[in-house]
Amino acid sequence: MDPTVAAIILVAGLLLLLASGLWVGFALLATGVGAFVLFTDAAAGPLMATAFWGAGSAWELAALPLFILMGEILYRTRLASELFEGLAPLLGWLPGRLLHANVVGCGIFAASSGSSAATAATIGRMSVPELSRRGYDRRMIIGSLAGSGTLGLLLPPSIILIVYGVATEQSIARLFLAGILPGILLMALFSAYVVVWARANPGRMPDREETVDGQAGKAIGRLLPILLLIAGVIGSIYLGLASPTDAAAIGVALALLLARFYGGLSRAAFLDSLRSAVRTSSMIGLILVAAAFMTTAMAYTGLPASLARWIGGFGLAPVALIAILTVFFVVAGLFLDGISIVVLTASIILPLVQAAGIDLIWFGIYIVLVVEMSQITPPVGFNLFVIQGLTGDSLIAIAQAALPFFLLIGVEIAALVLFPGLATFLPRVATGA
Secondary structure, eight states, X not given: OOHHHHHHHHHHHHHHHHHTTOOHHHHHHHHHHHHHHHXXXXXXXXXXXXXXXXXXXXXXXXXXXXHHHHHHHHHTSTHHHHHHHHHHHHHTTSTTTTHHHHHHHHHHHHXXXXXXXXXXXXXXXXXXXXXXXXXXXXXXXXXXXXHHHTHHHHSXXXXXXXXXXXXXXXXXXXXXXXXXXXXXXXXXHHHHXXXXXXXXXXXXXXXXXXXXXXXXXXXXXXXXXXXXXXXXXXXXHHTTSSOHHHHHHHHHHHHHHHHHHHOOOOHHHHHHHHHHHHHHHHHHHHHHHHHHHHHHHHHHHTHHHHHXXXXXXXXXXXXXXXXXXXXXXXXXXXXXXXXXXXXXXXXXXXXXXXXXXXXXHHHHHHHHHXXXXXXXXXXXXXXXXXXXXXXXXXXXXXXXXXXXXXXXXXXXXXXXXXXXXXXXXXXXXXXXX
């Protein structure tokens, strides 16, 4: 059968399965089996076993459940509240004042948890009631939280960068390095927007924040534990003392030590952390191995090669290809979560990207930025659901509040295209390439 017809049938079947509410991993498995049965003479069983083993046995993948567990432990301790209370006195002098606590707090927590959902939930649990009590504009509170929560995808140790690294066989340590400058730039863009908004809307904020002598010193003391945790995890990787997997284990140990010292982690909370980490890791693992099997099935149908030839026939410049892919990923984000987007499209898109001469480390940061946009895009934007659970506001209202930050991520993507060194400079310096 013509590969184009086969592609249409398989994509339509996958969309129907996803629309039916079937788990993404099982939908991918069913599509892969269907591809083998309908369009090839190969036996699906042995190839499924090979794909499962190849995708599931990567040593780098061991970092995933450990970083997830670290984030879950931090989420359930007093360290998160210490973070917010430590930031508040240091940011009161800026235009926008404590609205910046959402941006900076999410950035710092993202650099210790690796999870977008955990970042939005943890910081939002503290900032939404506190900022509302102080008289800040609710729409801006929610919008800045929704946008800044996505930093958990970009700043190391990012879970989705680990998934991308495993799926594309790229160095996770280099991907972590590549995410630092774009992550800092995105935080700067968000804070700049808060400053501009505050200047334009002075009546939608409290008149001033009370300050007390010696607050700055106490604030730094409250921030110190989580900054030490970040330094221990990320520093051990970049100094060559530990692999990402070893660093993840260090992170869990440090999180447990800090939780023991500061309190807040009961036996029940620790068991909840373990259960939640197992559920999340199992979900991601199922998607990864199922996507690997579907990738194998697609290769047997000839779809990736045909698609690459078809798009290659247009002779698109790299910038034009990125523009088309951005639209594609944003549309895909309306229906799929970020990890599913990465593993589903890796096998089909990567040949096109490599043929266009695009650096795969750079492309990893680009695709994470686009996935960040999907996190705050209805109807499947996961951060929107997290914030809805915290606030009780409607999904549409939260999406509208997040729209300026969605557009700012688009500005960041444009900057990444214009200045690719934002993503490639640190990995190049670290490796001497």
